[in-house]
Amino acid sequence: MKSVTVWKALSDETRRAILKLLLSRSYCVRALARQLDLSEAAISQHLKILRDTELVIGEKNGYFMHYSVNRQLLKDTAKELESWAAIPCDTCCPEHGACMIKEAEHCHLAGRTNTGRTDT
Secondary structure: OHHHHHHHHHOOHHHHHHHHHHHHOOEOHHHHHHHHOOOHHHHHHHHHHHHHOOOEEEEEEOOEEEEEEOHHHHHHHHHHHHHHHOOOOOOOOHHHOOOOHHHHOOOOOOOEOOOOOEOO
């Protein structure tokens, strides 16, 4: 279930921008807010989600909390996505032998030729 929350956290453009900044160096909330032209409250909300998924780690540095990326989790997530891309695809198109007879009548591609046109 953890990967689902990681993917949800990564689905937001602002959180991805925060991660990209944090990959180059650690930042506090105020510095992130200035970099992204957002309020500190907005950055804090995004960081809470990133911390909850463990994509971001906070470290107290004096009065301020500085954040950095959990690179191992980011690498593991990238590996998961890469493994999905490696799943072989058995398509039901004429180039690959078309559909099995019992499936052909329900196939949205039934009747297509190699050119992609529908036989008439």
